[in-house]
Amino acid sequence: MEIIEIKNLVKRFPMGKGEFTALRGVDLNFGKGEFAGLIGPSGSGKTTLLNIIGSLDVPTEGSVTVLGRAIGKLNQKEAAQLRKESLGFIFQSYNLLQVHTVYENVEFPLLLLKLNVTERKKMIMDALEWVGLTDKVQSKPPQLSGGECQRVAIARAMVKRPSLVLADEPTANLDAANSHNILKMMENLNQELNTTFLFATHDEKVINYLHRKIFLLDGKVDNEEIIRNH
Amino acid sequence: MIKFLIKGLIRDKSRSRLPIIVVTIGVFLTVWMQAYITGFMGETIELNARFTHGHVKVMTRAYAEEMNQLPNDLALLEVSALREELSLLFPGMEWAERIQFGGLLDIPDESGQTRAQGPAVGMGLDLLSENTREVKRLEFERVLVRGSLPKEAGEVLISEAFSQKMLVEPGEEITFIGSSMNGSMIMHNFTVAGTLSFGVETLDRGTLIADIEDVRLALDMQDAAGEIIGFFGDGFYDDERAYDTIKAFNAGYKDDPDEYAPVMKTLSQQGSMATYVQMADIWAKYISLIFIIAMGLVLWNAGLLGGLRRYGEVGIRLAMGEEKGHIYRSMIYESIIIGIVGSVIGTALGLLLAWYMETHGINIEGMMDGASMMMPNAIRCRITPPAFYLGFIPGVLSTVIGTALSGIGIYKRQTAKLFKELEA
Ligand SMILES: Nc1ncnc2c1ncn2[C@@H]1O[C@H](COP(=O)(O)OP(=O)(O)OP(=O)(O)O)[C@@H](O)[C@H]1O
Numbered sequence: 001m002e003i004i005e006i007k008n009l010v011k012r013f014p015m016g017k018g019e020f021t022a023l024r025g026v027d028l029n030f031g032k033g034e035f036a037g038l039i040g041p042s043g044s045g046k047t048t049l050l051n052i053i054g055s056l057d058v059p060t061e062g063s064v065t066v067l068g069r070a071i072g073k074l075n076q077k078e079a080a081q082l083r084k085e086s087l088g089f090i091f092q093s094y095n096l097l098q099v100h101t102v103y104e105n106v107e108f109p110l111l112l113l114k115l116n117v118t119e120r121k122k123m124i125m126d127a128l129e130w131v132g133l134t135d136k137v138q139s140k141p142p143q144l145s146g147g148e149c150q151r152v153a154i155a156r157a158m159v160k161r162p163s164l165v166l167a168d169e170p171t172a173n174l175d176a177a178n179s180h181n182i183l184k185m186m187e188n189l190n191q192e193l194n195t196t197f198l199f200a201t202h203d204e205k206v207i208n209y210l211h212r213k214i215f216l217l218d219g220k221v222d223n224e225e226i227i228r229n230h
Numbered sequence: 231m232i233k234f235l236i237k238g239l240i241r242d243k244s245r246s247r248l249p250i251i252v253v254t255i256g257v258f259l260t261v262w263m264q265a266y267i268t269g270f271m272g273e274t275i276e277l278n279a280r281f282t283h284g285h286v287k288v289m290t291r292a293y294a295e296e297m298n299q300l301p302n303d304l305a306l307l308e309v310s311a312l313r314e315e316l317s318l319l320f321p322g323m324e325w326a327e328r329i330q331f332g333g334l335l336d337i338p339d340e341s342g343q344t345r346a347q348g349p350a351v352g353m354g355l356d357l358l359s360e361n362t363r364e365v366k367r368l369e370f371e372r373v374l375v376r377g378s379l380p381k382e383a384g385e386v387l388i389s390e391a392f393s394q395k396m397l398v399e400p401g402e403e404i405t406f407i408g409s410s411m412n413g414s415m416i417m418h419n420f421t422v423a424g425t426l427s428f429g430v431e432t433l434d435r436g437t438l439i440a441d442i443e444d445v446r447l448a449l450d451m452q453d454a455a456g457e458i459i460g461f462f463g464d465g466f467y468d469d470e471r472a473y474d475t476i477k478a479f480n481a482g483y484k485d486d487p488d489e490y491a492p493v494m495k496t497l498s499q500q501g502s503m504a505t506y507v508q509m510a511d512i513w514a515k516y517i518s519l520i521f522i523i524a525m526g527l528v529l530w531n532a533g534l535l536g537g538l539r540r541y542g543e544v545g546i547r548l549a550m551g552e553e554k555g556h557i558y559r560s561m562i563y564e565s566i567i568i569g570i571v572g573s574v575i576g577t578a579l580g581l582l583l584a585w586y587m588e589t590h591g592i593n594i595e596g597m598m599d600g601a602s603m604m605m606p607n608a609i610r611c612r613i614t615p616p617a618f619y620l621g622f623i624p625g626v627l628s629t630v631i632g633t634a635l636s637g638i639g640i641y642k643r644q645t646a647k648l649f650k651e652l653e654a
């Protein structure tokens with residue numbers, strides 16, 4: 001079963017008096033458990049596509065269906081529900097809540113799901129174990145290194161065991177060692193939990209880990225490479 | 231979830247401490263300012279009331295017509311009976327008989343020849359009777375410079391400036407030259423008991439203060455008084471109450487055609503006090519209002535900025551799947567908490583300073599040199615019921631409105647746009 005179906009996706013942004021076309025007819029499908037990446041130069045539309053898949057933005061034309069739900073037709077509440085239950089986000093700049101502890105940052109998605117304390121505690125400790133941060137539970141982001149911050153962000157994205165994780169340039173602020181470290185971590189989680197990962201990147205290190213590479217150019221799929229099937 | 235938000239609120243100083251401080255300062259200033267304006271305006275009125283106008287004043291109709299000429303030939307007669315009537319009619323009020331008069335003061339040398347002479351405005355009031363409130367009302371003890379307060383008949387107080395000009399010392403004799411109630415010229419000797427300095431030029435120029443019985447004797451005014459002034463029990467002038475009082479009193483003499491029948495006037499009906507009372511009322515209201523609006527704008531902006539600054543956090547929470555409405559409401563609740571905490575602290579501090587300035591006052595005597603109007607020589611606040619709640623208008627309302635407006639951006643903006651700001 002496909003968990004993402006994109007048909008003839010066009011995205012235009014209003015710009016000045018006219019419009020700017022960021023995506024010009026994208027057709028793509030992703031199945032469960034994929035470890036895939038959108039690759040392309042700056043401005044090619046990677047983030048735009050990821051945002052639409054993540055229900056943070058809507059298509060101008062065409063259709064995008066994520067986990068059976070048509071992104072363009074969801075209202076604000078339904079989109080929030082989809083994100084809350086099924087999607088995890090990882091960002092270039094980590095975007096952790098600065099005044100909250102590692103534990104609390106990872107807890108936040110579970111609070112939205114209204115899980116009780118014991119359930120939460122178990123899931124949080126599991127997630128922190130995956131990323132090897134069980135000893136930093138009470139630390140706050142300003143006390144952590146960049147690599148540690150991104151690991152917290154991964155734990156936060158993974159803690160509710162979403163079907164799909166969207167990662168926009170997750171290694172852009174990390175050195176080589178840390179980049180490999182978190183990529184291995186995500187690859188493991190992909191294998192163990194069968195979570196679908198979709199990256200947007202132009203980082204060689206990330207690209208080498210991908211099982212499927214989709215090359216974007218000027219808002220269109222230019223080329224595609226499948227390294228290995230999931 | 232609520233616990234989570236409260237933790238964030240408390241830990242994030244820029245979200246809690248800073249806005250609370252801003253709200254506290256704003257509310258503090260509003261509350262204090264309101265009490266100060268009320269106090270300053272009120273104090274000037276009270277000062278004038280205590281010295282000359284009373285909260286209300288009873289005179290004969292004829293006297294009222296020419297009040298500023300101090301026409302004692304038109305004074306009230308059978309004052310004791312009138313006093314009783316007043317006490318019966320208005321049991322909560324205090325009444326005091328006064329005689330204002332003008333004349334010359336003559337300072338004789340050893341041989342009885344004139345050494346110095348000058349015009350003086352005199353006031354007769356109850357200085358000597360056992361339970362007189364006049365000495366306290368006019369704070370003679372505080373403004374006494376030399377000598378002592380009169381202890382027996384024939385002793386008077388004169389202003390310090392006048393005593394210096396005339397070179398007359400406490401213990402010396404002075405002669406008052408003026409006209410009696412029925413118009414004949416009189417001379418009367420007094421002994422100077424002490425000198426006073428009011429810090430108000432009009433009073434310090436040539437004032438003679440004598441016991442009213444002495445003045446009656448001197449001016450031949452048995453059981454007469456130019457004026458009976460009345461004060462509300464709580465000590466503060468209230469224009470509406472004053473009008474109710476005079477209406478009640480004057481109704482009793484409505485059908486009396488006698489021009490010597492008594493008539494009661496409010497403080498605001500006397501001389502320039504009308505404009506002042508009106509001005510005081512308007513000032514107190516409008517300055518408070520302007521201040522509330524100004525503080526409101528400041529706090530509104532603080533709320534607005536606080537909200538805008540948090541678009542990043544909003545972006546994260548949206549990405550996690552929190553609904554816009556939930557985020558919006560939580561921001562409003564936060565601002566309500568901040569508004570209330572800041573308003574409570576600010577009101578408490580404002581009331582504290584106002585209370586201090588109500589009981590102690592800040593001395594401004596030095597600044598009031600040469601003032602021709604009777605101005606208080608201490609800045610005092612006066613705490614009225616609005617001081618307890620006025621601060622909450624800018625404190626809570628503006629903070630919440632500011633946050634609410636900034637929060638509208640959460641709805642208006644595309645989720646992805648909020649995201650761009652987050653990534654920036
Ligand atoms: N909200 C917007 N309004 C107008 N133009 C936009 C908007 N968002 C993106 N664009 C434009 O769409 C194009 C694609 O942007 P996008 O962010 O998807 O690129 P990208 O592939 O993620 O680039 P990068 O590698 O630099 O992150 C860019 O030219 C960008 O300027």
Ligand SMILES: [Mg+2]
Nearest residue numbers: 046047048200
């Ligand atoms: Mg991008």
